[in-house]
Amino acid sequence: MKKGIIVLGSSNSKGNTQKICSYVSTLTDYPIIDLKQKNIAEFDYEFRNRNDDFHPLIQEIVDNYELIIFATPVYWYNMSGIMKTFFDRISDCLKIEKDTGRKLRGMHMAVISCGSDKNLKHGFYMPFTETAAYLGMNYLSDIHCWIENGSIPEVVQKELNDFSKSLIQ
Ligand SMILES: Cc1cc2nc3c(=O)[nH]c(=O)nc-3n(C[C@H](O)[C@H](O)[C@H](O)COP(=O)(O)O)c2cc1C
Known part of the structure; x- marks a missing residue:
């Protein structure tokens, strides 16, 4: 069973x-890290934000987990700004925290998207698949979800059950 973490x-x-x-956390027993509760500044070429929450967080992830599930809402056909900032900061791991960056190699990645539309525009997952390939991570799968009247529709629940089962194997 893979040890995973959900990055919201x-x-x-x-x-x-x-x-x-x-x-998904209930099904997999994976913890959730809420990026909104973290102080993670946008990428800086001079790395002046190196003491914010990004480095301890990514270090904790690479040291303790094999799988990262990135969960993002769809905002303007794209991943959220908070998620994009996290991805931009992975660049720190290629420049000043290279040991951490190297540990991403061989880890697994999966993605959850959540929009108001039931369908995603083509290419939504491309930044994730390409980032995984660039970092040497193994891209496992993705799933698109939506909420109806405040709860998860049955059809989405069923897909989430299969998605979760396939990940923990
Ligand atoms: C800024 C913004 C942009 C959005 N853009 C899209 C979009 O392009 N496509 C879509 O299906 N839903 C879009 N939505 C709807 C959200 O994806 C949807 O309500 C989602 O469930 C919100 O998740 P959250 O509660 O975690 O923010 C947008 C919502 C916001 C606030």
Whole structure:
């Protein structure tokens, strides 16, 4: 069984994407890290933000887990800004925290998206798959979700059950 962690990147800590994360966490027993509760500044070429929450967080992840599930709402056809900032900061691991960067190699990645539309535009997952390939991570799968009247529709629950089962194997 893979040891995994869910990285939630929503602007709403108690929003729809969190509901999905909570459901997956119950099925997998994976903890959720809420990026909204962290102080992670945007990428800086001079690394002046090197003492914010990013480095301890990524270090904890690479030292303790084999699988990262990135969970993002769809904001303007894209991943959330919070999630994008986290991805930008992975560049720190290629420049000043190279040991941490090397540990990402061989880890697994999966992605949860949550939108108001039931369908995602083509290419939504491309930044994730390409980042995984660039970092030498193994991209496992992705799943698109939505919420109806405040809860997870049955059809989405079923897909989440299969998604979660396939990940923990
Ligand atoms: C800034 C913003 C942009 C959005 N853009 C899209 C979009 O492009 N496609 C879509 O399906 N839903 C879009 N939505 C709807 C959200 O993806 C949807 O409500 C989602 O469930 C919100 O998750 P959250 O509660 O974790 O923020 C947008 C919502 C916001 C706030």
